[in-house]
Amino acid sequence: MTIARVHTGRMVASIALFAVVGAVSPIFTSAQSPSPAVTPASQSTTAQRSAAKSTALPSTPTFAVASIRPNNSDHTARTHIYSYADHGHFVAINATPMQLLQYAYVLPDSRILGAPAWAKSSKYDIEGKSDTGLAEQLAALPYSGAKTQLLTMVRSLLADRFRLAAHFENRDLPVYNLVITRKGPKFSPVEETSKHIDTTGRAGSVTIDITSSSHAMADLAEILYRYTGRIVVDKTGLQGNYTINLKFAPDDARLALPSTETSSAPDTGPSVFTAVKEQLGLELKSGKGSIEILVIDHIDPPTEN
Structure with missing residues (x-):
């Protein structure tokens, strides 16, 4: 991305x-x-x-x-x-x-x-x-x-x-709640600089870099949705300006690896769930939530000028 x-x-x-x-x-x-x-x-x-x-x-x-x-x-x-x-x-x-x-x-x-x-x-x-x-x-x-x-x-x-x-409507949907682990987050507030968000994927590995964001948790939650298949709700309560770095292997890359113990395939990294916990001190917990969504009833390709 x-x-x-x-x-x-x-x-x-x-x-x-x-x-x-x-x-x-x-x-x-x-x-x-x-x-x-x-x-x-x-x-x-x-x-x-x-x-x-x-x-x-x-x-x-x-x-x-x-x-x-x-x-x-x-x-x-x-x-x-x-x-x-x-x-x-x-x-x-x-x-x-x-x-x-x-x-x-x-x-x-x-x-x-x-x-x-x-x-x-x-x-x-x-x-x-x-x-x-x-x-x-x-x-x-x-x-x-x-x-x-x-x-x-x-x-x-x-x-x-x-x-x-x-139209807008509320739906009860499966979600992942992004929460802080008992040991606390493994990152600290940083001085405000130019905000930058970058997500790169290569060789079966994904890297997320969020630099100097005052909405870092919301930014992270939205990006994680792409790799978890569920809406991620920020429940960390963290306020402040943060820089976040996360590296993991998406599920499709992990499933594509050979299953033999003698395989020489490179280690693509932990799952997104493990990475969030080990690298950030956060956790994705399964749950349900009432989410306001925008439902598209109809949309056409634009009319010509």
Whole structure:
């Protein structure tokens, strides 16, 4: 697994997705309008900002223009998502619809169910821009408020161009609870630096590196889902900035090893469960939990520009 870079107008953060490096070239445009079919469970002057504050935002803000084109260049390359919330500008490069869903609904892929296979593999370049009036209104908001509005706009784009229909529901699902062992964690808080997450797999071994993350346990839980087959719930209670390193052999690699004692096959390492306990001082305990998930009822390949 590679790492996606999510860029905002004020910060750059790494998230565990797939990702491309490159500039956005001019692409086709079209009008954007409908609101998302999901059931709930430029700088302005001081005068312009004041005027924007006095004007109510639309109940469902949308991009004035949105462009989408397939990216058939390199599907192993990275995805980049550029988010300029206080300008109402959104750019995604080499992104799958699943990655857009993760971004728009702020959910890990383990909590998005029902997406078809093509939505996890087809890549697109996407750009959305708001009109000048909405951009000025967004610029007048605190950045967190502008970001919330931008996420709504991306959801509208998914509903309009991908014909997305979805709903939230709670389900009782088998989970693994990530907890601390009796001896305590084998890592300590670190000084805050640039956050980085990298997961690499080679020669039957997987290495997870999480560097300087204030959400390290949540990041680890989401990555572990990919190798345990269950949603992993962080119940460590650990707060702080951590760097985590974990190396293990995924089950498919271990099962592929010859079973004879005389085999000269290399040792690929411990199972993920053993590695989490021995290397991190944490433990994956089987359980059940009520998990809020986003269920995809319908999604189509995007309409052409």
